[in-house]
Amino acid sequence: MTPSTARALFGSVLLWLALPVMAAAADSAAFNPQQAFAPFDYPQPATAYRSASGLPGPAYWQNRADYRITATLDPASRKLDGSEVISYTNNSPDALDVLWLQLDQNRYRKDARGAFTGDKFPTEFTDGYRITSVAVEDAHGRKQAVKWVVSDTRMQVRLPDALPGHGGKLQLHVAWSFTVPGEFGGRMDVNASRNGEIFEIAQWYPRMAVYDDLRGWDTAPYLNSEFYLEYGDFDYAITVPWNMIVAGSGELLNPGDVLTATQQKRLEQARRSDATVMIRTPAEVNQPSSRPKTSGTLTWHFRMHNTRDVAFGASAAYVWDAARINLPEGKTALAMSVYPVESAGPQAWGRATEFLKASTEYFSKQWYPYPWPVAINEAGTAGGMEYPGITFDSKRAKGKSLHMVIAHEIGHIWFPMIVGSNERRDAWMDEGFNTFIDVYEDDAFNHGEYAPKRDGEYAPGGGNPADEIARVMMDADAPPLLIGADMVPEKYRHPITYFKAAFGMVLLREQIIGPERFDPAFRRYIATWAYKHPSPSDFFRFMESETGEDLGWFWRGWFQHNWTLDLAVQKVAYTDGDYRKGVDVTLANLDKLVLPATLDVVYDDGSKQQVRVPWETWQQHRRYVVHVDGTRQVTSVSIDPGHALPDHDRSNNSLQMK
Template sequence: MTHVCAMRRAFIAATLFASAAMMAAQPPQGQGRRPQIPDTGGRSATYDPLKTFAPYAMPQPVTSYRGADGAPTPTYWQNSADYEMHATIDPGTKTLSNIETITYTNNSPVALNSLWLQVEQNTYRADARSRAFSGGSRQRPENINTDGTVFESMELLSTVKSAKPVKAEYVISDTRARIDLPTPLPHGSSIKILIKYHYTVPGIWGGRTSVDDVKDGPIYDIAQWYPRMAVYDDIHGWDTQPFLGNEFYTEFGNYDFYVTVPSNYLVAGTGYLVNGTEVLTKTQQDRLKQAATSDKTVFIRTQDEVHDPASRPKKDGTLTWHYHMDHTRDAVFSASPSFIWDAAKINLPSGKTSLAESFYPAEAAGDDGWGRCTEYLKDAVEHFSQDWYVYPYPAGINVAGFSSGMEYPGLVFDGIRSKGKGLFVVTAHEIGHTWFPMVVQSNERRDAWMDEGFNTFIDIYESDQFNHGVWGPKRDGEYAPGGGYPADEIAKVNADPEAPPILMRSDAIREKYRHPVTYFKSAEGLYLLREEILGHEVFDRAFRKYINDWAFKHPTPSDFFREMESEAGEDLSYFWRGWYENNWTMDMAAKDLKYNDPSDPSKGAHVIIEQNGQLVLPAWVQVKYDDGTDLKIKLPAETWMQKATYTMPLPTTKKIAEVMIDPEHRIPDGNRANNTAKP
């Protein structure tokens, strides 16, 4: 041991001697080399590089199902749930009745001794947890006086032929129901659940589901309308968080649903209409076929025809509408006698097509209102498909009703009074949710930022693209369409001591911070990654791979972080920690701008850049010259890996007017008063 220590001391001494000799051998300043400008710093009172650049532990570890590269492995699994539903709306009592059959398949490696259902209509009960949780901030208590879901019967059916139904033993817990199985459901097996129930459709509330009247009759927006399977996954087992206001986490499956309504109603449903020959007139069938090949909007039912009995194939009684969609996480519909209906073709990559459709009452008609909604839908879906991932559904539908601003697979609800720029923005945003979370389905109840923020991010570029950017985002202090958010506003969020970090359970984020953090800071994070950290080519390749790898699956924050790092080839630990795990602030300062030779500007200059905040990002530094020209130099994040102060050489030969950090306000610097230095 003594010999080893002596050798180590000798090695260190020799190394120090060699380093000193090398330094002594350097030529003096002015003799064949640029003047040496020493770096100062290490940590400071407000910045510690060892904290920002410490190794980062992802929220979830790598497993045999989720790889180190962020992609699902060949052993990744998830369960599935198929639904067949036969629903009826009674306008006299505003009651929805349904007979529902769920076919649930256990693909997990373990046997399940119980099943969990989401029963979200129970959020409208007087004793719901959501009442106490929200205090009315996102709910309207006067409109939620219902008894929730009233179960009439629930049976378990084996998938084995001739097996007899067994009465299900279940327990209701707020917006969940646990079914105790008589025997465990093994890996690879399926079971059917037959449920008969009814509930009163609530009034207007929070954009989720509603019924109210316009001049030509009621509009029913029906969502969260059927008991559905909770997710059993490899992260939490049964993920049974109650419905408190944040949205959904469900299994994928195939849907067939039948809706019986009065014959004068139109029904807009998720997926494609199977029995159009039964519920549409011959004229409407022909117009729908025309719309499927038309880039211009085609009316299926005009405003004048709303009052014309001939616009329905049957004058009295009821009609049953049948919709179907495969590989989806949900199904919803709207029903009303008041609907105007128009549609146009959506052009998708590789020659594929879909159909953009809008349903709206007379109050919303006109080119300044919903008369252009199909145009907005078509444009958004086409651009999102070209940029990120091809739209997977047979139709994209927007409905004007009383559940404004709510998204579901292939169908969204927006406001009757929306028009112009506002209607474009909300249409693009809600249909943009197709990509996040309808296809890439993160857990919204835990990580709403992966749904709202990611969607808000892609909205920014759609606003740029639509009609040559006529409603494109401005980033000079104005809130941008689609939820784009100026960097200076995000700096205020970061500086707010009460603001939660992005990696906070969704329901724990107060309403005051829901949009600033969950939507806008999350979107700005992707914007910074694309525009400032990685660049378009690198970011787009990585982000598209993430979308493709996790399409119709359940990614976690760690999967996203790992995939972006692995595919982009960058260690982004400093960014994940500063932007997502913490609300760190950023403050870069410029000072002591001097020429290397005070009497000769042609010999260059230097400026001291200080890092006074714990958040680190790449930043542009602009050198403005007296003659009106300028030079821009980008400082990488690694500038601050070992120090808080950097003496930055400026390769200039002209007189300098000033040096400014981030002149275009591209990053959220919280103190711009110190961003400029003059000679």
């Protein structure tokens, strides 16, 4: 996600509303059952690696990258110097003669490919990475320098000997440095606060590219779309001046070296407290006694298991608080927030840990347990942005907007930090799925304090999300979901990648499948693909197999195409002219998209009867007469009376009886 995340979620459709809407013609000829219900061609084939049921196949494999990193931050020069040892395991069946690494800091160079792809050419730059050495150590401890080639945000390392498949191992040693970009860094930066600069450090070390069964080396450059990374264990140490606090992904291993005795005691108190405990108060921020020493440097040592990345924040300006997270089966974790004094207060970041705790507990109970010992909110200007175990959220956010961004960013722990989809190619599988689970977290938080997230409050005129997404889908220039993330223009990124993908999941859960089948299936999808790399086809196949629904028609209309919906009530007549025999309602599907719908019949005494019209109705028909039993006179008939569906023409959804 980008720093504009707070405008995302269902409210992000505002970014689209100023665009010209190009309405496509919709008539009875637009809908073709043979087109809508033709066999669906999955984007990726079923193989021994990925089964037709959406499960990892019997031959599924995945490579692994473990990291040991040491780095030193010099705030004066804004320079980060580091070295790392990557223990790489090749579990593929292939011998690898080269390795590929991602060098995201090169995105800030003036000659970066990504500089030429945004809405306008950047005006601020850095020199990117300075790689000083690369060496390979084999399984026998033999170490030798190797050649490397840097191409934009990628680095190819040429191995002296091919790394065998089926478990071959080596260690890659890399030394590097870079200058931290200012606020133009977007997903990472250094920004000013009243009591000192705040460094938000992410995408900071050369990271292994993924080698998988879909493409071999996935070397898509970093233009602006997000990440695709291997899993492993991380051990990293950050050296900073004595007065800085470091908040990093994972578990702090040496609190005795970097915290005062009082802070250590408060942290232990927080581990047992559902109420937020202050670790470093606003009054203590400028007190040297809030640090264990008053000169030199301190090294903060962190460890994180089974993760695809780590990030950290560092500042002398941090206020720090924490509380216990209650997880399933009696387990616990620690929620923490760090923020500048000017962000404190009960209407702002004073509630940040409360928001983080509540959302993490909800997602853990509803979908899959939070897997790491600590979850952190960090306040700055890169907010919101997500990394494993830590999120960068806006230091200016308050109240509802703060809750929204915290819940959304920590929701990314589930997509794509646990379920490791390829954000660089299929952004909807993390942004859309995460926005979807946000909807229900918003309902649950503090008895609906900020709910509902789909009430249309962000839409002009108070329209609901179904109406707004219908307008998005009528735009002939809007891209489909099954398109490369870097191909989605910025003006459509939130409306399509976030909003349409999430709304599609809401339709699946509430209209097509039903929560009683959807929820267990989605939970099992998360558990099955936890710490693995599912493709879109894996998700499609899994949900079909688990829920018992043939959903090819929906994948085609909603994900593969940007098809639109227009259901109509064309005629209402009493059966044989006698209302006591019931009523016959002629329904029509006038556009390309198909969805099940609710038919609402209202009688003269105010009572009503509802009939569910399944999607199968349209497999052989463009129009269909639905008979509804009843013994009273009818006053009106309507399709989708609750406006749950994205029907772009509601003028033909109802008929009044004379």
